[in-house]
Amino acid sequence: MTRPTNLNWIVIGLLLALFIGALDVTIVSTAMPNITEELRGGHLFSWVFTIYTLTTCVATPIFGKLTDLFGRKLVFGIGVFLFIASSVLCGLANSMTALIWFRALQGIGAGALNPVCFTIVGDLFTGEKRGKMMGVFASVWSIAGLLGPLVGGYFVDQVDWRWIFFINVPIGLVSLVLVLAFLKESFDKQKKRIDYLGAATFTVAVSALMYALLSGGNEYAWDSPVIVLLLAVSAAFFLLFLWVEKRAREPMIPLKLFRSRVMYISNLSNFLAFTISSGVTIYAPIWIQSVLGHSATSSGLMVMPMTIAWPLASNVVGRLMYKIGVKASVVTGAFIVAAGAAWLTALQIGSPYAYWVCILSLIGFGMGFIATPTTVIVQSSVGWELRGVATSTISLVRSFGQTVGVAVFGTIYNHYAVGENPPPSAMASGMHGIFVLMIAIALAHVFSVLFLPSNRRADAEQPS
Structure with a gap:
């Protein structure tokens, strides 16, 4: 302790x-x-x-x-x-x-x-x-x-x-x-048992998956033998990892964690939400610079509303969630992010710069209402002896969400924006395809967080 x-x-x-x-x-x-x-x-x-x-x-x-x-x-x-x-x-x-x-x-x-x-x-x-x-x-x-x-x-x-x-x-x-x-x-x-086999199988599985996601569509085509092999290796070692964890005396990631609805819904929420945030962070500057014709400085500053709204919301919800409850806080954030994603799908080539400021402020504010309460409730749902792995798991899931978002959105964008210097209309079409997928992810996210337990308080502590 x-x-x-x-x-x-x-x-x-x-x-x-x-x-x-x-x-x-x-x-x-x-x-x-x-x-x-x-x-x-x-x-x-x-x-x-x-x-x-x-x-x-x-x-x-x-x-x-x-x-x-x-x-x-x-x-x-x-x-x-x-x-x-x-x-x-x-x-x-x-x-x-x-x-x-x-x-x-x-x-x-x-x-x-x-x-x-x-x-x-x-x-x-x-x-x-x-x-x-x-x-x-x-x-x-x-x-x-x-x-x-x-x-x-x-x-x-x-x-x-x-x-x-x-x-x-x-x-x-x-x-x-x-x-x-x-x-x-x-x-x-007491003498500690390190799950070496679990760590090894997890390392291979994650490394193969991450490399496939980060290089697919860039260094290699998605249907290339290299990517197919990497995904197959990742799937095989993830299955082996699960088999090892079920039998390990001190598993690296105890699977019993995911029997808790708080744990698996919170992780799913973060995966979906961070998928959206990664896409917005990447494609907002591209739209501003390449479609609207603003300077590189203007496009680079485009993410500022999001980076300001996010911590503001985190500090607000840190106080508010003990009054309205964790579930209400996360659901509110999910609806705000969905509203921002819906606004994205309505953008046209001539839409003003100010629209982006509002959209990114909405999404950033919603993310603050999601990330902080889910971290708190996950930590509060386990004892001291599992708090480290529970916290690291939600961090890992967020990274996965961002990486998957980059890979999937990049594939959609490249389907429309072909060549070294695609016209603004092609880039806008590619990003519209991304925005449509974002609203689908946002709606799935809203649906998922509705299943968070409503009777669990954020300050409910397990014995330390």
Whole structure:
């Protein structure tokens, strides 16, 4: 059980750790032109992002389980240390191949930051205070999303692109010192059994699936032998993983978690909702720049309404869900997202810029009403010994939703927008196809969250 000695310092340390992980997602893209120019590996640039996403997804549930086995403090320290060390290596990379390998290591460290930070928050706070703190921590992603391009641009223009990685070192060290110094925990010191076979089969299954989703339609056609083989390998190893988990004495992801309606409906909700958010984030700037003819700066700033509305809603619902209930909060968010998706389908080529501001504000606000309450209710539905894996599972599902969204929406878009410079009408047609699918997903999401238990309070705690 985690026992704090100084909450403020612990919270600051956790916020800093979450910040460097979130910042790294946005800051690297700003520097990529300079990186590829210096390291001369332009044909490999997509792997800088792909490998990071892949290793993060694989590592997330593994670290989540390790927090339940060996405590939050140890796993947090390992994750932050890996992230800092790999950031230094990324900054020192002298080839694109080296950078890709170091980014893979950095992704492993990042796999610990998000779930372990949120798990510790779940340990430190209960009831309404937990909801409020989840809203505060959710804001970190939006702040990082706004600062990432600015910080990245400053380092590239005024210093050196390598500092987009070196900046993680002082922030990460402060985070590490604060959490390790002030977080005190005690738990059962019995001999732990690590589910090596479960971790191995899960790693193969997720790696094959993620690579297929990230490269399908780009490097390889969806019906190519490579993609078909990857999907077959993924399916086979997922089945093997389920078989292993049913028989493991200490399973990496206990399947009993998903007997709970709270758990599987919350995960389904996050998968569907984050699928929509990923599509909007990608295709809103494309519409603004390529269809409406606005500047790259205007299109880049297009996601700001969403990044502002999301944490605002997270903080609001963190307080409100204890008055109206978790189910009402999530259902409200689902309807708001659906309203934004419905508005997307009504867009025409001549629709004004202001429509996009309203749509993204709606979807961002709805996402805040979904993400925070589902995290809180999932943590509240399990005891201390399962909180880490439960939190990491919902993080993994969100990443899956985003990746599947990118793959499916990209396939639809490429069907209409053929060639290097497709006309605006073709691009608009492709995005309309995406928007129609989004409203279908949004309606399925509304339907799914109606099955959340209505009598479960967000502050219902299991014995720790």
